[in-house]
Amino acid sequence: MGEKTVAICTLGCKVNQYESAALAQSFKEKGYRIVDFKDLADIYIVNTCTVTHLGDRKSRQLIRRAARANPGALIVVTGCYAQIAPDEVGRIPGVNLVVGTRGRSKLVELVEAASKEREPLCLVSEFQAGEQFEEIAALPLDGRTRAFLKIQEGCTNFCTYCIVPHTRGPLRSRRPENVLRAAREIVAAGYREIVLTGIRTGAYGQDLDRDLSLAALLRALSEIPGLLRVRLSSIEPNDITLELVEVLAGLKNFCRHLHVPLQSGDDEILQKMGRRYTTCEYARLAEVLRDNLPGLGLTTDVIAGFPGESERNFENTVRYIERISFSGLHVFKFSPRRGTPAAGFADQIKPGIKEQRSRRLIESGKKLAARFAGSLVGQELDVLVEQRAGEEGSLYEGLTGNYVKVLFPGREELRGKVVRLKMLESEGTTLKGFLCE
Structure with missing residues (x-):
């Protein structure tokens, strides 16, 4: 019997x-060989997303694609959807195993x-009270230059539009000794930057x-020797x-970039979203962060077309984004x-209007990123x-601490190093530079 192959596709x-x-x-x-999801495999794993209806649809499409590619394969569906x-997932033809967001340490x-x-x-x-963080024993080292390290699971904010508290459950933090052990192993494997990630990272502990x-x-x-850069993937205001601000300001290895979700620049919409802060409070936070972390890249999430969002509400958001002067935007159409309150709210916005508002926000984001x-x-x-920028030539690309892509003439031996x-x-949004030698 030959080596069994596994193909994994990830959404979200x-x-x-x-x-x-x-x-x-x-x-x-365990002796399996990982192959590309486009290739023929014995086992297909689809790690799904359900933050938007597009995530659901893409998940179903991938499951059906795997079933067509190899009707005899074992198809596993995991993740939030x-x-x-x-x-609903189990009824899709070809699905053999459905595992949610728990129990994957034994997959x-x-x-x-x-x-x-x-x-x-x-x-x-269903999630149970008192559950602990689930450790997946294997360290996910995939050959890239930055390593992601999950430190936390779950969220209890229950924003009115968000399904994540239902798909990920209550707060569960990874034991600090386990985080530190994993970080040391990552550094020993040659990585110089770790990105701390979680569902609500700021609630750690x-x-x-x-x-x-x-x-x-x-x-x-x-204090870990050789760990040159630490980055946070996202943190709630x-x-x-x-x-935390004082600690970040005093750390030499902290990357001067924070992704702090805003969602709307209008107080009326923020209240409907259940976001628990005002635009004034967020603006003050941005000011404190920039005062203490010079050169900070501040990026955010914004939702276009939340139920009841009037033209006035939307224009307030456009002006607010310009006022805060973010270094980048992630824009989502509502x-x-x-199962979420916002799904039943009156005054749902028409798809065409959501699309128009989304495009305008995306353009604003591009201009702000270019300005930064x-x-x-x-x-x-x-x-x-x-990595090398393109197949040929001597141009390489890298990432600044404040999360801007840089192109520069380099050498292969510099890959994975901080220069x-x-x-x-x-x-546009890309810098061009040269080595200081």
């Missing part, structure tokens, strides 16, 4: 990407059992100990404390999620070299 957020990489490593350690709609064993039985199996259950916090974890991580990149011209910045570059010019 950085947490999903981390989990897929960890699952791939788990299968490798599988957690929230297991029966290899579950797959092997399902391979023998060949009867459709659904292993999705709240379920474990009163003295445990994200600030305390960052302090401990800063209400989770940014003065203690998508009603079954231009503001860095003339500076000397540390850049993590990620000092002088920023020569900007072209």
Whole structure:
């Protein structure tokens, strides 16, 4: 019997990407070979997303594509869509195993059992009080220059539009000793930047100990030799404390970039969203962050077309985004999620209007990102070299601490290293520079 092959396809957020990489490593350690999802495989794993209806649709399309590619393959569906709609997923022809957002530390064993039985199996259950963070033993090292490290799971904010608290459950933090051990292993494997990720990263430690916090974890991580850069994938405005700001300001290895979701620049819409802050409070937070973290790249999420969003509400958001002067935007069109309050709100916005507003916000985001990149011209910045830019030539691309892409003439031996570059010019949202030697 030959080597069994596994193909994994991932939809959605950085947490999903981390989990897929960890699952791939788990299968490798058990003797399986990982192949591209386009290739013929014995086992197909679809790690789904359900943040929008497009995530649901893409998930179903991928499942059907796998079933067509190899009708004899074992098809496994996991992730948020599988957690929230297991029966719906299980009815898709070809699906053999449905596992939600829990129990994935044993996915290899579950797959092997399902391979023998060949009867459709659904292993999705409700979240229970007192659950702990689920450790996936394998370290997801996928050959890239930055390593993602999941430190936390779950959210209890219950914003009116968001399905995630239902798909990911309550807050569960990874034990600090396990985070630090994984970080040391990542550094030993040659990585120089770690991106801390989670569903609500800023709530780290709240379920474990009163003295445990994200600030305390960052302090401990800063003492690991060889860890040159630490980055946060995202953090909620209400989770940014003065203690955290002070710690970030004092850490030499913290990347000067924060992604702090805004969602709307209008107080009426923020209240309907259940966001628990005002535009004045967010603006004050942005001011505090920039005062304490010079050169900060501040990016955000914005939702276009939330129910009841009038032209006035929308124009307030456009002006507010310009006022805060973000360095980048992630724009989402509102998508009603079954089971959330906002799905039943009156005054749902027509798709065409959502599309128009989304496009306008995206254009605003591009202009802001280009402006921020231009503001860095003339500076000397540390850049993590990620890859060659294109198939040929000597141009390489890297990432500044404040999350701007840089192109520069480099050498292969610099890949994965942090180098000092002088920023020569900007072209759109990209910088061009040269080595300071």
